[in-house]
Amino acid sequence: MMTTDQTQQTPVSNWEGGREPFKASYGKLMMWYFLLSDAFTFAGFLISYGALRFSSPTWPVPDFVFSSLPGGIHHKPLIFVTFMTFVLIVSSVTMVRAVQEGHRYNKKGVALWMTLTIVGGLIFLACQAWEWSTLMGKEHMTIHVNPFGTHIESGTYLDGDGHDVQKGDQFTAGKSYLIHKHGDEWAPLRYQTESGEIKQQQFGPKAFGALFFFITGFHGFHVFSGVVFLSIILVNVLSGIYANRKNHYEMVEKIGLYWHFVDLVWVFVFLVFYLL
């Protein structure tokens, strides 16, 4: 703190220009505020998911909806998304390493760890592409049709679906089901309730598909843009322009902030969509 009795020198506040009040460069600071605004966007998405889920008497059970693995394996809840989570965690760690190598001006190190980060991002995108194509192509979920329903009463099936359900199977309230499609026709199964009424499977809450595709899609788009930016910066790293700037590869640090944010958002997407 400067004292005012030094009449020759007018005290200069940190905020009067010419300094970095937060000791962070303009670019880094703006990256933080961009990420803050992006956090609000994702929060808006996830909170609307919560509000709609609260408003609905039934909701698709995530362990039932997301239980397939590549290679035709079914009924393994959460395994595939846990793998996707690990891919993002690993790529976050490799990003941390790239930033650290940047601080010591180790160009090869930065390039190596950034390449591994890009590979992690691509694996994540491939996993998401597989998950989406399974949901859309095999299970026929779209943004306005949700074939994943939940029974609200116990009963006995009067039809079989040729997959998991046999005629005469019994189920209890809370049990999930998937309505299959035969050709272009939906084939909801008939069942008899305990009171003897004959009913048929109903589609699940419509909002689920739109919420799932928009939220994971928006996150996936962030991963995709991250991969694009990382690739551009990797090329620049190799060309040596950041080494010439003598600012400890700050650009790598900035894209690192963005990449960690993508991982951060996934923590909450994973929580809200797959765990709860």
Added chain:
Amino acid sequence: MAHINYEAAKRVAYRGFVILGVVTIVEVFIALLGKGYIVEGFHLSRPVMYLAMICLSLYKAYYIIFEFMHMRYELPGLVRSVLLPTILLIWVIIAFFYEGDTWFHWRKSVQEIPAEMQLARPAGNAGLIPVQSADSTEAQEAVPADSSRPAGQVQPGHTH
């Protein structure tokens, strides 16, 4: 990271991987155990399970922001200007979940409306998109005059 030496920084990175990985595995374990996938017939109570998973996720978020994104080494002014605005979200969450709960109760009151009063509803509109206003005036006319239910309570029916 100019604040700690290179070897220590490297350890932070790999410790981060172990911490985030272990917390994720614990979360998945709680989810599978709580929903009865691991021990046959064993379930955790939902509030306990959800609270545990939310707290673990918040811890992961804290770790990513403070260690991986180096928030711990920034000046307090920067930390506050980025983190404090997110407190607003607490109110958004309360408000929207309260609203969602209200919609839920409206839906329940809709299911109690006799079938003949729901005739104006187009078939297959079981989703969340409200029926067009033209239909809702029709539906209001369909309400029997001697209905014991106040007219106002019929309104939510059109959002069903």
